[in-house]
Amino acid sequence: MKIATAKMMKELDQFAIEQLKIPSMILMENAALKVIQHLDMDQSYFVVICGCGNNGGDGLAVARHLFNLGKDVDVYFVSDDNKATPDTLMNLDICRRMKINIISVHEEADLWDLREAVNDADTVIDALFGIGLSRPLVGIHKEIIEIINEMSSNTVSIDIPSGLDADTGQVRGSAVKAHRTISFSCYKKGFLNYATIESCGEIIVENIGIPDQFCDTMGSHEYLVDQATVRGLIPMRSRTGYKGDYGKILVVAGSPGYTGANKIASEAALASGAGLVTVSSDVRVIDLIAEHVRESMTIHPSQIEKAVTECNVIAFGPGMGNTEATRLLLMRIIKKLREEGKSDTVLVLDADGLNVLEGRTELLENIGVRVILTPHFGEMARLTGKSVEFIKKNRMDVAKKFAAKHNVTLVLKGHNTIISDGVSNFVNPTGSSAIATGGMGDCLTGMIAGLAGQGLEPMEAAIAATYLHGWIGDELAKTRYSVMASEIISRIPFELKRMVEEANHKD
Numbered sequence: 424m425k426i427a428t429a430k431m432m433k434e435l436d437q438f439a440i441e442q443l444k445i446p447s448m449i450l451m452e453n454a455a456l457k458v459i460q461h462l463d464m465d466q467s468y469f470v471v472i473c474g475c476g477n478n479g480g481d482g483l484a485v486a487r488h489l490f491n492l493g494k495d496v497d498v499y500f501v502s503d504d505n506k507a508t509p510d511t512l513m514n515l516d517i518c519r520r521m522k523i524n525i526i527s528v529h530e531e532a533d534l535w536d537l538r539e540a541v542n543d544a545d546t547v548i549d550a551l552f553g554i555g556l557s558r559p560l561v562g563i564h565k566e567i568i569e570i571i572n573e574m575s576s577n578t579v580s581i582d583i584p585s586g587l588d589a590d591t592g593q594v595r596g597s598a599v600k601a602h603r604t605i606s607f608s609c610y611k612k613g614f615l616n617y618a619t620i621e622s623c624g625e626i627i628v629e630n631i632g633i634p635d636q637f638c639d640t641m642g643s644h645e646y647l648v649d650q651a652t653v654r655g656l657i658p659m660r661s662r663t664g665y666k667g668d669y670g671k672i673l674v675v676a677g678s679p680g681y682t683g684a685n686k687i688a689s690e691a692a693l694a695s696g697a698g699l700v701t702v703s704s705d706v707r708v709i710d711l712i713a714e715h716v717r718e719s720m721t722i723h724p725s726q727i728e729k730a731v732t733e734c735n736v737i738a739f740g741p742g743m744g745n746t747e748a749t750r751l752l753l754m755r756i757i758k759k760l761r762e763e764g765k766s767d768t769v770l771v772l773d774a775d776g777l778n779v780l781e782g783r784t785e786l787l788e789n790i791g792v793r794v795i796l797t798p799h800f801g802e803m804a805r806l807t808g809k810s811v812e813f814i815k816k817n818r819m820d821v822a823k824k825f826a827a828k829h830n831v832t833l834v835l836k837g838h839n840t841i842i843s844d845g846v847s848n849f850v851n852p853t854g855s856s857a858i859a860t861g862g863m864g865d866c867l868t869g870m871i872a873g874l875a876g877q878g879l880e881p882m883e884a885a886i887a888a889t890y891l892h893g894w895i896g897d898e899l900a901k902t903r904y905s906v907m908a909s910e911i912i913s914r915i916p917f918e919l920k921r922m923v924e925e926a927n928h929k930d
Contacts, residue, residue, distance in 0.1 A: 424628060425638050426645040426850060427609035429554040429589040435608060435641060440634045450631055451477065451510050455484030458548070458581055458605045466545035468495045472537075472567065473511075474551045474585075475502035481581045482550025483518050489563035490523050496539050497815030501528045501551060501567060502808050531563065538570050547575040549599045554589035554611065563717035568597045581612055584622045592616025600624075607631045609638055610647040613829035615839055615850060617815055621885040626852075630649070637657060644847040645819065646793045648890050654926040656887040657919055658877045660696070669698030670876020674719070674733040674869065675727070675752070676705040676741040677712055682775075684742025684865045685712050687908050689719045691869025692738065692756035695888065697876045701730055705743070724752065731759045736769045738872040740776020741865040743802035760792050764810075768792040769875040769884075773868040774802070781805040787829040793881045794831040797868055803835055819848050832881040834871070834889060842885045849886050852894025867892050870915065 427435070428732035439445045456480070462469070471486045473479035479502070489496045498518060508513060528537060541547055549571065551564065560568065568586055571578055578601045583589055586598030592613035604622040606614075610628055613619060628647075644891045661668070672692045677685035681832055682704070689700045700719040703726070704712050713721040722730050731737065737756060753776060760768060770792050772780070777798050780786060784806055787794060800811045807814070807825060814821050818841055826833040827845025835841040840851040875881060895914045899906045 424635075424647040424649055425609045425641055425643055426612050426615070426647055426848075427638075427641065427643060428612050431641050431643060432554055432589070432609060432611075435633060435638060438637065443633070443637070445614065445632060447477075447510050448513065448691055451480050451484055451514070452632075453631035454481045454581070454607055454629075455488055456580070457607070457631060458485050459488050459607050460629075461603065461627060462489075462546060462548075462579065463577075464492065465496075466490050468543060468545050469548060470497050470499065470540045470544040470546075471548040472499045472501065472551050472571070475506040475508065475511060476555060477508050477510060478553030478555075478581055478585075479550050480508060481553075482548055483511065483514035485548055485550070485581070486523055487514070487518055487521065490518075490521060496523055497544075498523060498525045498527050499537050499540070500525055503527075503529075526643060526647030528563070531566070534563070534566060534570065537567065538574060541570055541574040544575065546577045546579060547571055549578055549580040549585050549601060551585035556586070556588070556595060558595065560586050565597045568599050570870065578602050578624075580623070582603070582606050583613070587619060587622050589613045592619040594618065594622070598622045603627065605629060608633055609641075610850075612645070617838060620838065646847065646849050648842075648849050648851050648853075648886055650890070650894070650922075653887050653890045655920045656879060656883045657926065658696070658874075658879065659921045659923065666698035669696055669727065670736060670873065670878075671734040672697045672700045672872050672876050673730050673737045674700060674702045674782045674872070675739045675756070676702070676743060676865065677708055678742055678744045679705065679707055681742030681744070681863060682708050682712050682715070687862045687865040687912070688716050688738055688741050688869035688872070689716050690912050691866045691908075691915065692873035692876070693718050694912045695870045696916075696919065697736075697873035701729055701734065703730065705748075724875065727728070727752065727755060728759045731756055731768075732763055732765075735767065736771065736872045736876040738771040738773070738868050740778075741868055743775040745775045745778040749775050750905040753779060757786065757790050762789060764791070766791055766793075769795060769872070769874050769881055771795045771797065771868055771875070773797045775862060777802045779803060784829060787831055794829075795834065795871060795875070795881050795885055796831050797834040797836060797864065797871070797885075799836045799864070825850055832885050834867075834885050836867075840889050840893075841880065842889060844882045847882075849882075851886070851889045851893060853890055854896055855893075855900055857903065857906050858893070858896035858911070860905055860907055863892075863911070866908040866911050891915065891922075894918065
């Protein structure tokens with residue numbers, strides 16, 4: 424699914440109306456029907472707050488349908504009729520002819536009734552401002568938003584919470600704090616801002632009649648990952664396949680005090696379908712690790728060069744320690760890869776595999792293999808020399824520029840993890856704070872390695888693993904306060920099987 428700016432959305436609507444000949448009223452009607460699908464029909468009293476733009480027209484159309492369903496509906500129209508767009512004015516006229524209760528709001532004196540209605544409503548529908556907002560909200564509009572935030576027990580915003588900038592996610596004076604946002608056609612770029620988490624609530628994107636292929640032709644190279652995309656990436660397993668067909672993974676991880684990193688990464692790779700996994704670690708703990716990784720082979724660090732020649736994916740870094748020994752071991756691996764000319768090998772660097780590159784990122788440009796980096800914000804700050812705050816505010820640009828400069832696939836972890844190859848950015852919507860527990864990064868590294876070993880391109884493996892990792896966490900979090908990496912690993916084979924079967928069924 425495309426991620427779009429306000430300008431792109433206006434161009435898409437214009438294309439639909441002028442080129443596809445879809446009347447704007449039909450788009451508005453479709454939008455309203457999609458909103459209705461996400462409202463609780465067991466509730467009886469709805470308050471719809473509308474502005475004069477087309478977002479307000481969507482709200483008026485929603486009010487009509489709720490009224491037809493026998494619901495108690497009050498509409499607060501915060502404008503004069505002569506300022507309304509043509510489609511909004513038409514819906515306003517229809518609502519009046521249907522005898523829906525419409526209250527005009529012009530001044531502060533009108534807010535007393537609005538405050539009481541918002542307090543009493545089962546759901547408040549926010550249709551005050553849409554993606555076209557370009558000024559800070561002041562006066563009565565700001566007061567209305569503050570009333571909604573203070574008094575509403577359940578708020579649903581249409582397309583975008585009023586007061587939120589569609590491109591940056593910044594609050595323009597004041598913004599509605601919705602429990603759910605029903606957006607249309609594309610995921611708005613402003614939703615990616617960390618600050619929008621509080622404003623948007625659950626974000627649902629619905630198609631309102633513009634075919635997806637036309638959305639995909641827009642100039643942006645930024646996408647939201649969805650399950651249909653991931654289903655198409657999961658590799659099929661041949662009935663006659665053997666373990667050598669599904670990847671030979673070398674996991675180099677762990678050190679005294681961090682032996683679990685190796686176990687988690689190797690088991691995640693196996694659970695993701697890897698055929699063979701070999702593990703290596705600090706010489707002080709390799710024997711201990713060997714006792715706990717039953718399905719993997721183990722090698723002494725002195726044998727690392729031989730293992731490099733025999734594998735097609737290397738996962739390096741989890742739990743190794745940011746030490747000179749770690750750096751030297753990575754240099755040995757890189758040197759061997761260059762000597763062998765193994766350009767198809769995938770090297771996944773995580774944790775201390777990234778930390779030892781601080782101030783040495785030029786090494787990434789000359790490795791001669793396909794590289795995947797999986798930093799969190801702190802690690803990305805060390806790699807770039809930028810502050811964590813700067814990276815958080817500019818995640819999309821930082822990820823794309825770094826990936827392009829160093830010719831790598833970058834997985835910038837966090838809420839809405841970004842996967843970039845320097846040309847396109849994919850944003851992962853799955854995952855929550857329930858999976859903010861030790862070992863999760865090791866698990867993701869193993870999953871990426873396992874899928875890459877089965878032939879997925881680095882970008883594909885990163886997208887599929889990141890989505891699946893978060894998806895499983897979300898499913899487990901429905902019945903748990905927090906989720907452990909081992910619980911994710913135990914579910915990976917079942918979710919992969921489900922996705923493959925669903926993909927076959929659709930075919």
